[in-house]
Amino acid sequence: xxxxxxxxxxxxxxxxxxxxxxxxxxxxxxxxxxxxxxxxxxxxxxxxxxxxxxxxxxxxxxxxxxxxxxxxxxxxxxxxxxxxxxxxxxxxxxxxxxxxxxxxxxxxxxxxxxxxxxxxxxxxxxxxxxxxxxxxxxxxxxxxxxxxxxxxxxxxxxxxxxxxxxxxxxxxxxxxxxxxxxxxxxxxxxxxxxxxxxxxxxxxxxxxxxxxxxxxxxxxxxxxxxxxxxxxxxxxxxxxxxxxxxxxxxxxxxxxxxxxxxxxxxxxxxxxxxxxxxxxxxxxxxxxxxxxxxxxxxxxxxxxxxxxxxxxxxxxxxxxxxxxxxxxxxxxxxxxxxxxxxxxxxxxxxxxxxxxxxxxxxxxxxxxxxxxxxxxxxxxxxxxxxxxxxxxxxxxxxxxxxxxxxxxxxxxxxxxxxxxxxxxxxxxxxxxxxxxxxxxxxxxxxxxxxxxxxxxxxxxxxxxx
Amino acid sequence: xxxxxxxxxxxxxxxxxxxxxxxxxxxxxxxxxxxxxxxxxxxxxxxxxxxxxxxxxxxxxxxxxxxxxxxxxxxxxxxxxxxxxxxxxxxxxxxxxxxxxxxxxxxxxxxxxxxxxxxxxxxxxxxxxxxxxxxxxxxxxxxxxxxxxxxxxxxxxxxxxxxxxxxxxxxxxxxxxxxxxxxxxxxxxxxxxxxxxxxxxxxxxxxxxxxxxxxxxxxxxxxxxxxxxxxxxxxxxxxxxxxxxxxxxxxxxxxxxxxxxxxxxxxxxxxxxxxxxx
Numbered sequence: 001x002x003x004x005x006x007x008x009x010x011x012x013x014x015x016x017x018x019x020x021x022x023x024x025x026x027x028x029x030x031x032x033x034x035x036x037x038x039x040x041x042x043x044x045x046x047x048x049x050x051x052x053x054x055x056x057x058x059x060x061x062x063x064x065x066x067x068x069x070x071x072x073x074x075x076x077x078x079x080x081x082x083x084x085x086x087x088x089x090x091x092x093x094x095x096x097x098x099x100x101x102x103x104x105x106x107x108x109x110x111x112x113x114x115x116x117x118x119x120x121x122x123x124x125x126x127x128x129x130x131x132x133x134x135x136x137x138x139x140x141x142x143x144x145x146x147x148x149x150x151x152x153x154x155x156x157x158x159x160x161x162x163x164x165x166x167x168x169x170x171x172x173x174x175x176x177x178x179x180x181x182x183x184x185x186x187x188x189x190x191x192x193x194x195x196x197x198x199x200x201x202x203x204x205x206x207x208x209x210x211x212x213x214x215x216x217x218x219x220x221x222x223x224x225x226x227x228x229x230x231x232x233x234x235x236x237x238x239x240x241x242x243x244x245x246x247x248x249x250x251x252x253x254x255x256x257x258x259x260x261x262x263x264x265x266x267x268x269x270x271x272x273x274x275x276x277x278x279x280x281x282x283x284x285x286x287x288x289x290x291x292x293x294x295x296x297x298x299x300x301x302x303x304x305x306x307x308x309x310x311x312x313x314x315x316x317x318x319x320x321x322x323x324x325x326x327x328x329x330x331x332x333x334x335x336x337x338x339x340x341x342x343x344x345x346x347x348x349x350x351x352x353x354x355x356x357x358x359x360x361x362x363x364x365x366x367x368x369x370x371x372x373x374x375x376x377x378x379x380x381x382x383x384x385x386x387x388x389x390x391x392x393x394x395x396x397x398x399x400x401x402x403x404x405x406x407x408x409x410x411x412x413x414x415x416x417x418x419x420x421x422x423x424x425x426x427x428x429x430x431x432x433x434x435x436x437x438x439x440x441x442x443x444x445x446x447x448x449x450x451x452x453x454x455x456x457x458x459x460x461x462x463x464x465x
Numbered sequence: 466x467x468x469x470x471x472x473x474x475x476x477x478x479x480x481x482x483x484x485x486x487x488x489x490x491x492x493x494x495x496x497x498x499x500x501x502x503x504x505x506x507x508x509x510x511x512x513x514x515x516x517x518x519x520x521x522x523x524x525x526x527x528x529x530x531x532x533x534x535x536x537x538x539x540x541x542x543x544x545x546x547x548x549x550x551x552x553x554x555x556x557x558x559x560x561x562x563x564x565x566x567x568x569x570x571x572x573x574x575x576x577x578x579x580x581x582x583x584x585x586x587x588x589x590x591x592x593x594x595x596x597x598x599x600x601x602x603x604x605x606x607x608x609x610x611x612x613x614x615x616x617x618x619x620x621x622x623x624x625x626x627x628x629x630x631x632x633x634x635x636x637x638x639x640x641x642x643x644x645x646x647x648x649x650x651x652x653x654x655x656x657x658x659x660x661x662x663x664x665x666x667x668x669x670x671x672x673x674x675x676x677x678x679x680x681x682x683x684x685x686x687x688x689x690x691x692x693x694x695x696x697x698x699x700x701x702x703x704x705x706x707x708x709x710x711x712x713x714x715x716x717x718x719x720x721x722x723x724x725x726x727x728x729x730x731x732x733x734x735x736x737x738x739x740x741x742x743x
Contacts, residue, residue: 175553175684175686176553176684176686177504177511177550177551177553185684185688212466213466213551214466214551214552214553215490215553216553216554216556216686219494219554219555219556220490220491220494220553220554220555221490240686240687240688241687241688241702241705242688242689242690244690244693244700246700250700251693251694251695251700251719251723253722253723253725253726256689256690256691257689257690257691259688259689259690260683260689260690260691263683263684263688263689264683268510268511268683269508273730273734274730274733274734274737275508276508276509276510277505277508277509277510277535277536277734278510278511278683279510279727279730279731279734281726281727352722352725353719353722353723353725400686400687400688400705401687401705402686402687402705
């Protein structure tokens with residue numbers, strides 16, 4: 001075991017093979033191709049097996065990382081998967097979309113040398129290898145207690161997985177026609193293949209979770225009704241309502257929210273129109289506003305839809321971009337250009353009400369605000385015109401009012417999200433829990449899963465046996 | 466969950482039909498003004514349709530559609546006993562219905578079916594409902610019988626004069642407003658130009674005017690903003706803020722133009738479907 005220590009100091013991190021940029025920008029297949037078993041063993045051997053590992057403290061669902069990597073180093077993938085699955089109900093998803101650099105890998109002691117263990121890549125390898133074959137735990141029946149989860153995104157799926165595995169009868173109510181939430185309508189297939197999401201959800205079905213699709217929380221079924229039919233309710237309905245920039249011309253044809261663009265492309269398979277029925281606005285010269293992961297996903301999708309040029313416009317500088325570095329790099333490699341310190345001033349259309357250009361306002365960085373982030377302020381009189389026939393707005397989302405308006409006795413925060421007890425995940429209504437974006441505002445898949453886990457464990461403690 | 470079709474009635478052969486669906490969860494909650502999103506098959510798009518009637522006791526929903534493109538062509542091809550892959554709802558804000566006196570409900574084309582549910586709500590609330598419906602000619606007129614069952618007065622127009630009064634609904638509406646000062650609200654559902662014309666007709670009389678808008682929708686639950694409309698200078702999402710708005714505040718020109726967004730793709734999709742079918 002000590003030999004690892006020497007080895008890891010010198011051995012380079014095993015890079016994950018990727019589709020070359022010039023090829024991948026023309027298809028929707030996954031960009032990162034995954035480790036082979038040999039690669040996984042080589043990378044796992046770099047782990048120092050710290051006596052007091054910090055890596056798992058960086059993981060919102062506290063996967064026992066040292067332990068699963070130990071099994072991978074020995075080539076025992078099935079044992080590694082079983083350990084991961086004990087803490088994480090969607091490892092094939094997390095291994096792909098978590099910002100590991102800020103989480104588990106950010107705490108890895110090898111980070112000091114700049115080369116933390118590729119924990120995400122290893123988690124993905126184990127999950128991909130075992131996903132469709134591993135037996136789901138057979139839950140013991142415990143007295144017929146029932147749990148309802150509203151929404152079928154990462155928070156609810158995690159909560160539902162924990163409850164079902166504890167033997168609780170678990171129902172998931174989803175408004176759209178497919179479960180998965182942002183995993184199916186938001187994150188594109190080239191980052192997260194839909195077969196992977198389907199396999200994870202199939203695993204939950206085999207564990208006994210019942211999915212009720214086309215059920216809108218607050219409309220088809222209310223929280224009050226679910227409180228009567230179930231012992232506990234978990235609200236994981238997300239924060240789907242998109243922000244617009246509130247500038248003139250925003251309703252022109254050819255201006256849309258990133259949610260609309262990505263929902264058409266991913267859930268509606270609009271890239272395969274007319275084989276699939278959902279159309280999408282064609283863009284030769286595409287401008288995406290915002291610089292989060294959603295903006296990168298929209299920009300890279302537009303390239304694959306056949307755009308000649310795609311530009312991301314951001315009002316701050318590269319250092320402030322909220323997207324993962326890996327996603328920004330992938331976008332750049334594929335040919336996405338960046339215009340920084342600029343914000344939309346107005347959208348300009350032709351006689352047919354179609355977008356032809358966007359007028360940009362030059363910005364500069366001002367003083368840091370209370371959160372420490374520097375403000376973006378206009379440079380007076382400095383504007384420019386960017387020819388654009390498709391503008392995609394990726395400026396964040398707000399709480400969807402649908403469910404909240406239908407449940408007036410839920411206590412909300414000042415920002416309009418659901419207020420919870422941080423220790424238990426419980427809302428102001430007894431045995432009604434909430435987690436994910438509907439509590440925090442738009443955040444990450446893994447933080448939503450962490451919130452789903454917290455509530456799931458509390459529900460398990462209260463109602464399983 | 467697939468939703469079975471219990472009854473089908475062709476209202477205008479090949480063009481407009483009425484379906485009775487078994488959808489107890491939706492029927493229980495559906496109120497006038499609500500709509501559903503439908504998806505016809507695994508590769509289908511999501512389309513909005515207004516709920517024309519709901520029977521919570523029997524768990525049924527009535528929808529009426531105009532065959533316009535591929536999705537409604539697929540819908541028209543279904544028979545009693547067939548199933549619609551996905552039906553989601555009830556969506557949108559229900560119609561604001563209170564006892565207010567005399568209400569005029571104007572309907573045009575397929576919009577008459579949606580208007581019918583709203584008019585029924587007003588009649589049940591104890592309002593005196595006058596209904597004005599119009600079509601190009603007699604055989605294109607919908608829901609005359611259904612409306613007659615509860616409205617206090619039914620006024621019919623046809624463009625060609627083949628039935629009722631010759632002309633358009635706004636002419637009858639203007640006469641009514643001029644002669645009857647007691648009208649508290651006008652509701653209009655139909656093609657955008659008709660709703661815009663109703664709003665212009667009522668504006669000088671300063672009568673509250675409610676219109677039910679029909680923009681392009683994708684999810685129908687407030688996630689995307691495809692259905693955004695400008696009302697009183699502000700952007701609203703028709704699926705969660707509407708679909709009913711103050712007709713005097715709606716930017717109808719913008720709505721008309723936004724409805725053309727996918728016209729070429731819609732045409733292409735339908736042509737391809739018809740080619741492969743024949």
